[in-house]
Amino acid sequence: MLTRRTALLSAVAATALSAGSAHTASAAPRTAGRVRLTLPAPSGPYPVGTVSLRLVDTARADPWTTAQSYRELMVSVRYPARDTEGHPRAPQMLPGEAAGFAVVNNLADVPADQVDWAATRTHAHQGAPVDRDRGPYPVVCYSPGAGDPRSLGTTLCDDLASRGYVVVMLDHTYDATAVQFPGGRVERTVLPAEYDKAYPDEKRIRALLKKTMAVRVADTRFLLDALPRALPRELRGTPDWDRIGMFGHSAGGFTALQAMHDDRRIAAGADLDGVIAYVQDDGDPGHLSTVAADGLDRPFLLIGKDGNDLSTVPSWNALWRHSRGPREGLTLRGAEHATFTDEEAMIPQLARRLGLPRRTVVKNIGTIAPARAIPAERACLASFFDRRLGGRYDSGLPGRVPQARPFARRAAPAHRRSSAPGASAGVRPGASTARPR
Template sequence: MRLFEILLVLSCLALLLDLLFIKRSVKKTGLGLCIGSSVIFVVQLLVEGYRWQLLLVYILMALLLLIVLFRHSRKMVNIKLGKLLKYSLSSIIVILLVVSTSLSVYLPVFHLPKPDGPEKVGTQTFHFTDQNRDEVLTDDQSDKRELMVQIWYPTENSNNNKSEALFPKDKEMFKKYIQTYSNSLNLPDFVFDYWKYSRTNSYENVEILPSTSPYPLVLLSHGMGTSRVLHASQAENLASHGFIVVTIDHTYSTFATIFPDGRVTDYKTKMTTIDDRRKIGNIWTQDVEFVINQIEKLNSGAIESQFKGKIDLNNIGVMGHSFGGATAFNTTYLDHRIKAEINMDGSLYEVENRDVINKPFMFIRSGSFKDWLVDFKNDKNSDNEINKQLSDELHIIKNVINQGGSAIYVEGTQHFNFTDLQFYSELIKLTGITGDINGKRGSSIVNQYVLDFFNKQLKGTGGNLIQGPNDMYPEVKFIDPEDL
């Protein structure tokens, strides 16, 4: 909970205690509590802002203020309540306060954790259209493939700009954005309204930090049905350590993608068969390759921007989560411009002709990998296409390890611990999509291993963590190729 939200709840309790234990004749105490509580009430609404989780607290605060004021008024008739009724009403008030407070705690106004690098982080968003590709995920045959990408980079923020909101600042755009979430989850719009208060650690459209050498580039793809928003903290952390990071929204495969003209696209991707996965995987692979083309134009000045000459195109890395991780693997394998890749808990959709491992790859799997591997081995003799696909994938991971790459899993994590979803609410753990590990701890571990890998492969420094077990991170287990 935020500071004035806590003070607001405490003020309600103080007013209730005044009603229960302070004599009516002691006016100064009651009036002082009313004045102080009123100030906190107003400041909370004006500074921190209203949110629906505190609705019961707001109502109870208004009622308690009125009752205490009238109680100490000379004109107020002294009404005697029996002890049973008085304490029953007080118990109901306390229960309502606990309910509202619990909603505020478990559906909090969250902010992204601060990056641990030495540099501040700037961000800028671009809208790119691939005129050479038709959009096959819509019915309009004239549509071309459009992408929203966000660039994160080191900055001085010399103008002391305020950090950016995580979600769209424009009220109408924000409303459209959360409507796509509410429609998908069959929830009313107001449930997500408090997201407007969540903030990043980045500063929009500020100047890139001057450097004697260009910055290495990392492209980041989200998982199926999520969006680039869920990887903002990973992008910020890498940028704070001297990387330029490009996060991509794969249009029509996200919960919501918002375009500069106010259009908001939702999820329209069909994923029922292995062939569907390969078809969509091909689209995403082309997305990444197209974005690299656009970054080359930014760096050359063909597209006017502040990034001209600032990007090291000889040191390009790609990473992704889930389907985005599989896309990162596939794109790295096919595109000679990409030097290294990280796949975060993504099952590969293309395993044929992927045996020649000639680049640095890293697989980071969730804590369920070990149990999954046991289950697969018990059923590996089943003759079906899915099992063959999984067997080929394990063969690829084994090749990666044998060729000097890395493959680890993080105990206590589940699939969505590789996204920022773990910061949204502790209640998400109850669904099983995030693990028992503390969200900030899980995020920090993944960030450290991602940074260590790209430092070694794109900067030629570090690389200690990916060499083997480390006492600082006992949750990280290195996969033995003999177990695959």
């Protein structure tokens, strides 16, 4: 949820801003004795290759800083590889990104300074040759939650690439905790300071949310403009630019659907627990985005944490009622907001190694076990894009995933929202009652 995650960043703004200049590279924290984490291997038939690219939009001054007359982005491109021998596994975070994430993050009650974030390796191999025999491949773009780095979506992005997609992971500079550019320069988030300036004025907070989303959508549209020319020669011809989808978590899910509304190049979009209105709580009515107010005429998928569905999230209800195209929605039982990020795999490891209490695990990722949550998310997401973008590795319909409960076929009238705990279609007896982040 965009506002709530921005508010969390605000709570640590003083620490973040005192950690060093946003315009200089930060040294990685000492790693001796720090916890090292692993990520689950992709489930598709292809090995995965990756390259990182710097993109520069000279037509747009950076909206977050007056020091830069252009907008600068970093992206990671994942793709099906022919072989990976001799190509090392890419890190989840570069040293400067890891240092920034250790200082400012959306982890609840987790001592992030005790983790060696730079040590985690993904299952994507740097510079591995692309498998051209089965291409060109559909393209899926990924946008992370507010304040999150693109790398926190690695588990789902690597999996999609292993199933036959070119996946583009986008960092929103000065929104993400820290973005490291070639040469080692690091740019850190400004959202904590921006939120502090706006708080507690509701109008100013709403204006900040609208600005944040406008920047993200503009980043996405520039990405679609620039990437075909920016790809290295060995990858050109691999993406099928006539089959583009997008997904994201939290504010990234909002970004995916809003960009789809604004740009017809995006043929299908998936929103992982992202509210699509400028509000401070999932259940708040009003202040709809244009995608919620207008609806969509192309396929979209909503996946909510336990308790988030059409009866409890007014902006989703509005989107559902106003849309004319195919729509799918489901609730993942036992899930929390961060279940749809790499935290689902990381938090249990941290709990074991750092002796964190069960309540911390539940607060972050709910009651659903990673062994159930991760396969369910992968299956639902891959099936949606397989069917909507013509992929070749269909994992089955989302309704076949036991942990997922589909939304009702019709949205309830706007005035019939239930506010009773447990009233949503996705909640089962005994599900987590931890407050959402």
